[in-house]
Amino acid sequence: MKDDSRMDQKTVAVVKGLIMDGVAKANSGHPGGAMSSADFATLLYSDFLNFDPDDAQWFNRDRFILSAGHESMLLYSLLHLTGFVGMDALKEFRQMGSLTPGHPEVHLTPGVEATTGPLGQGFGMSVGFAVAEAFLRQKLGADVMDHFTYVLSSDGDLQEPIALGAASLAGLWGLGKLVVFYDSNKIQLAGPTNRVDCADIRKVFEGMCWQVLDIDGHDHGQIRKAVQDAKLEGSKPTLIVCNTVMAKGTANMEGDHNTHGAPLKADEIAASKKKLGLPAEDFHVPGDVVDHFRSRYDSMRATVADWKKNLESKLASDKDFAALWNKITTKRSALDIEWPEFTPGETMATRKAWGACLNQVTDQLPNLLGGSADLDPSNQTTKFRETVGNFGIDGYGARNLAYGVREFPMAAIMNGMALHGGVIPFGATFLTFADYCRNAIRMSALQELPSLYIFTHDSFWVGEDGPTHQPIEHVSSLRLIPDVIDLRPADATETAVCLDIAFKQDKHPSCVFLTRQGLPVLDPAEYPAVTDGARKGGYVIKDCEGTPDLIIAASGSEVSLALETAKLFKRKVRVVNICSFKLFDDQPESYKKEILPPEVTARAAAEAGRTELWHKYVGCDGVVLGLDHFGQSAPGNQLSEKYGFTPENFARLIREKY
Structure with a gap:
């Protein structure tokens, strides 16, 4: 020196x-x-x-x-x-x-x-x-x-x-x-x-x-x-x-x-x-x-040259090292991931579908690191933790990051890992605590980082935990951050599709919004678009013959509500699943008009959260079933009735308007 x-x-x-x-x-x-x-x-x-x-x-x-x-x-x-x-x-x-x-x-x-x-x-x-x-x-x-x-x-x-x-x-x-x-x-x-x-x-x-x-x-x-x-x-x-x-x-x-x-x-x-x-x-x-x-x-140049020479030697002589190096240096968009399949007709919370997906990719992605902000059972990361061990505590090769009740540090640490390169970071917590992460999520987007945020317990169906834990404005709030991909899957099958989208991002952070309550696993034979439609953000999940008289749009858990509501009409109804505003808005104008024909002005939407953003899809006068107030502590099914999230009430609101 x-x-x-x-x-x-x-x-x-x-x-x-x-x-x-x-x-x-x-x-x-x-x-x-x-x-x-x-x-x-x-x-x-x-x-x-x-x-x-x-x-x-x-x-x-x-x-x-x-x-x-x-x-x-x-x-x-x-x-x-x-x-x-x-x-x-x-x-x-x-x-x-x-x-x-x-x-x-x-x-x-x-x-x-x-x-x-x-x-x-x-x-x-x-x-x-x-x-x-x-x-x-x-x-x-x-x-x-x-x-x-x-x-x-x-x-x-x-x-x-x-x-x-x-x-x-x-x-x-x-x-x-x-x-x-x-x-x-x-x-x-x-x-x-x-x-x-x-x-x-x-x-x-x-x-x-x-x-x-x-x-x-x-x-x-x-x-x-x-x-x-x-x-x-x-x-x-x-x-x-x-x-x-x-x-x-x-x-x-x-x-x-x-x-x-x-x-x-x-x-x-x-x-x-x-x-x-x-x-x-x-x-x-x-x-x-x-x-x-x-x-x-x-x-310093000599050090770099020696490092490169050593790397070339290891790649040529050690197949296991070469395979791992390939995993670590492969662009996210080039990943080939095998996801689990789910049984139609069963009831499964999308958070549990995420847990099944996480367990299946654990071995496929040896450089996947992440964890939960002290919500392992709720966020479905327990098996991941038990399989890969706790980083630092069980050695530096362990892959579960036990963040404790530290949502904001968790999000920033994820960004640091993404910036460093070579690893795939994820972090999980309840959606209502996204507020603690928000500025770091903004920095994910600003830095073009594919950090993966898993937010479970995504609506008032959290139930008895009450208004402190029931997100209302959070999905809409995160949608307002430029370049953040919002993903709110309708069922377990679509959860796997949304995760595939998120894992294969090179520059955009993803926020995946998942339910605590069980949702019906949709039958691809009846709803074939559910297996891939999410890649365009919005798609027709159930159509009618000819030009529809009414379009009902929804995301996440409310897609099932929209499908059931459509059955109550004798008119021609198209049901549209807009599981990602960001991805749908990025589509060509011709595609968006194909999904939401301008001549069809009778439109309605449902989402268990703030209503304002939905009006860009249903029009200023369109019907939006949502929640613009805080929730209450009560069983989720009782709150459904109180807040009108039933097919009968949704259909009534639409008939009163149209």
Whole structure:
């Protein structure tokens, strides 16, 4: 490891200059925290981070997650020094179409590992990265997968409860290759942290089974020793508490909370550059700094070459390894999955159908990792857990993730696993707790991640648990998130189809909504479209001869209700199953008009939840049987009668309108 103190200080000064210049040119951004973090972040990149200088996506690279996403100009400056981001991009910070948006975006900028904006989620995702690394290291061998996950976290990060929930799991699972730098500058946007927090972070994290190291975050000797000590600790994740000064290096504003979220003035930048020994010019990057920063590149390239050679050898000589590697590297859309079949006429809750499907794919997908938020029996993940063991507790090759009552951390950890690659993550809980996951689901969509969310107990038919556990607005709410695939299957057979759709996504997260109550397994002989119609989101499940007089649409458990209601009419009735708004809306206009002919204006819909979104299919004046109020604690069949979810009542509402 190199040790040139003068050049290290010069490099850090150049990084701080870039931070000030980038934020000032954009007239927008967060320079203070980026400058307080610059010493340890720069040394991490120049001295410790292993990556391929020629390929930002090398599989065994160390991952760096900027959980304090507002410090993005720091990351972009470092990525410029690595060669991944050009100077023009630095000068276009926060501008339309640039590679340097206000918060890092993984699909946009080379070297960015995660889209981090909402505080705490980068921390949560980093645990998912570390989970994926530990699992793949166990399965593939340390000669193929053996890297660290580094995180830059802030005071605001650790104030978000998601971070502590994820940290608790990281400690329980003994993720020794997870290293978090906590930039403890004791300042946040509105002022000093002592206004809002009295936590002793050392005690908190030590209590969650972490190694905690306290250092001066500007002392390069202490920084290097802390990273070395963290890498030597194999059984615990490490939190390096970097005690720093906000806007360190500025002439007159060190420790000032006003530097957190606003550009420095021109005179302050000029004075600060003079203090740092920088010339007055903007975006100054001298050649000796670049050479110093990249001094390890020859050895890093040699490491990558050796890794590739070893991988080729293993693929050629070890058939079992090659088969597993193929599973791990196959695109999701290319998966070939065999699903169970279900007996027509039987009654089965769709959550139980999910359980049967999960049990059948367990061996087919050896890189499937997931679990439930403390609802294993209810979410039908118990047999999966018993078959594959609990990750961390039963070893790193175990595949059940026992999340406990931590829905939000669960969702973020899933995103981290998906970002890392090589594994297929899923997580399960009750639909009413989707609210706890919601922002991470949004981040799944924003990052184009095929995370799989299993939501059971999808309506008031939860019954006696009452309104706290009976989802009303949740399906509609999740449908509002762009690029999320909503899947609400009508029966057990369609559950398998919906899961096939979800498992084969490359870029879209899926939310699968499943019932607690039993539903009739539809007979494919009578309803042939049920075996594949879900792939287009909406389809005719029961038709009439000629042009229908009435169209009844429904999703999930209400499809059976719609079918029974249709039998009460002597008119020509078409029943349409819209099990996925997203997939149906993505179909060509010609197909949508084929399913819902514009000339048929007599339309009705049924879903045990909010009614508003259904009007885009049935028209402003169409009949929608739904629920726009909270439920009650009572047996589900009694609630059906009270809320009018019976064929007789639904038919009455339609006749009154049409």
